[in-house]
Structure formats: structure tokens, C-alpha cells
Amino acid sequence: MHAIMNLKKITGLSHATEQAFSRLADQALNSGIQLKIASGFRSIERQLAIWNRKSHPDYVFNVDGQEVATRDLSRKQWLKAVMQWSAVPGLSRHHWGTDIDVFDANALPKDYSLQLTPTEYSENGIFSSLHQFLNHHVDRNPQREFFRPYRSVTNGVSPEAWHLSYYPEAQSLMRSFTLSRAYQLVPFEHMYAGELVKEHFDYIYQHYVINVDD
Numbered sequence: 001m002h003a004i005m006n007l008k009k010i011t012g013l014s015h016a017t018e019q020a021f022s023r024l025a026d027q028a029l030n031s032g033i034q035l036k037i038a039s040g041f042r043s044i045e046r047q048l049a050i051w052n053r054k055s056h057p058d059y060v061f062n063v064d065g066q067e068v069a070t071r072d073l074s075r076k077q078w079l080k081a082v083m084q085w086s087a088v089p090g091l092s093r094h095h096w097g098t099d100i101d102v103f104d105a106n107a108l109p110k111d112y113s114l115q116l117t118p119t120e121y122s123e124n125g126i127f128s129s130l131h132q133f134l135n136h137h138v139d140r141n142p143q144r145e146f147f148r149p150y151r152s153v154t155n156g157v158s159p160e161a162w163h164l165s166y167y168p169e170a171q172s173l174m175r176s177f178t179l180s181r182a183y184q185l186v187p188f189e190h191m192y193a194g195e196l197v198k199e200h201f202d203y204i205y206q207h208y209v210i211n212v213d214d
């Protein structure tokens with residue numbers, strides 16, 4: 001099946017991003033990988049719902065997705081723990097229509113539900129072929145169609161090997177994504193801990209928006 005067939009279900013991605021994904025998916029097929037999108041465009045409203053669902057005063061999630069009690073954390077530490085997993089609504093790159101989370105449908109075990117964890121995407125994980133493919137065809141692609149903004153741990157977000165960003169459009173969006181523009185997009189009054197986010201907004205902008213791999 002040609003990869004373009006998969007695009008029918010995708011809405012909200014830019015045309016150029018869809019086209020580039022289609023090319024990448026065709027290329028992946030040559031390595032036996034059926035590249036699919038787990039998450040593409042996401043509205044601010046949707047991210048707000050995710051944020052409010054995942055923010056809890058009593059616990060946060062650790063790297064393995066397990067609940068950890070928060071009684072010993074400061075408010076800022078709590079916030080950082082939440083932001084490791086959930087983007088502040090308005091600040092997610094998934095709002096841009098240029099960013100996608102991908103997986104290999106061929107490697108997905110039967111009855112397994114995708115977790116999007118570093119283990120799955122590691123050298124020895126279920127997506128080991130995809131791991132190799134992304135290392136070679138995304139990170140080292142001289143044409144820079146896609147790049148991985150959360151590949152390493154240089155920022156506050158936990159590494160997301162599965163997150164691809166369409167470079168030509170995302171880079172120019174990023175240039176116009178100033179602190180004041182970003183601030184205007186965040187629905188502080190509707191979100192859990194909105195005041196806390198407001199209080200640390202400069203920090204959040206520097207560490208979670210600007211400071212990505214490129």
C-alpha cells in the first residue's frame with residue numbers, strides 16, 4: 001500500500017508536512033517499516049483537556065510512567081515533573097501542523113497498545129528497526145526534511161525519539177514564536193495550576209520551547 005493512503009485519516013497537518021511524511025513512509029517501507037502517525041495535529045483545547053487530566057496535586061509520573069507521590073516536591077519541582085510529560089496548552093509543537101509522533105505498525109505486537117516510551121524506541125526495544133531508520137534517515141538526512149526536537153535530554157522534556165518535526169516550516173514558525181506570542185496562546189485561566197505556569201513562564205519558555213535539539 002502506498003503511504004499516501006494512510007493520510008486520509010490525518011487532519012490539521014500542513015500539506016508540505018503530509019507530503020514529506022509520505023516520502024519518509026515510502027522510504028521506511030524499503031526497510032520493512034510501516035511508518036504510521038500516532039499523534040499529529042492537536043488543538044489547544046485538546047491539549048488543555050490532556051493537561052487538566054494529567055495534572056494532579058498528589059502525584060506525578062516518573063520515566064516509567066508510574067505514579068510518584070509529590071509531598072516532598074516544591075511547587076516548581078511538581079510543575080517540572082508534569083511538563084516532562086505534558087506540554088503546556090498553547091506551547092505544544094503539535095499545535096503547529098508540522099509535528100508528528102510516529103511508530104512502526106509492522107513491529108507492533110498483537111494486542112499491544114502503544115505506550116510511546118523510550119524503552120519501546122531503544123536499540124533493543126520493539127521498534128529497534130525504526131530506531132535505526134530514524135537515526136540514519138532523519139538525523140543524518142542532509143536535506144533536513146524532518147528533525148527530532150526532543151531527541152536528547154538538553155531540555156526539560158523527557159526524550160521523545162518518536163517525535164518528528166517538519167524542518168522547513170517548523171523552523172520559521174519557531175522564529176515567530178516569541179515569548180509574548182507564546183504567552184498569548186496559553187489558556188491560563190482554564191488550566192490547572194495556570195497561575196503557577198504564569199509565574200514561571202520565562203523559565204518554561206526558555207527551557208521547553210526554545211531549547212530544543214536542531
Ligand SMILES: [Zn+2]
Nearest residue numbers: 100101160163
Ligand atoms: Zn510528540
